[in-house]
């Protein structure tokens with residue numbers, strides 16, 4: 001396993017559409033392991049392959065609730081409702097904004113065994129799924145965010161004691 005470098009800000013790869021994965025090869029499995037390792041190191045809850053410079057339709061999600069999701073060639077089948085909440089992205093360090101997403105989504109994806117499966121997510125999981133699938137289409141959250149600002153502002157405004165880490169989830 002190896003840590004990968006996260007592409008940030010104006011990196012053109014973040015704005016490109018990723019290609020479908022044809023087969024879950026051993027190389028893809030190593031890539032997925034590296035993505036989890038890199039995501040944990042950066043304390044994110046999701047990571048998409050283009051964020052580490054690989055234009056393949058692969059994303060990982062772990063909301064630290066004992067569920068790890070590997071999403072290869074994910075597609076959104078259904079969405080329902082709406083939620084607006086503060087969001088951050090590992091590719092835009094220190095930036096946060098309000099993003100409106102579906103409140104629940106139904107996604108079909110391939111797992112590491114090469115099988116298609118269905119994930120139904122609500123709330124934060126729905127947000128993470130949409131954020132990652134956007135990455136695979138070259139869409140970054142700052143295009144959708146309102147009230148985009150530095151996350152230091154939040155800590156100044158709220159009296160959270162000794163809170164050095166930001167509270168905002170990064171994907």
Ligand SMILES: [Zn+2]
Pocket residue numbers: 088089090091131135141170171
């Ligand atoms: Zn992101």
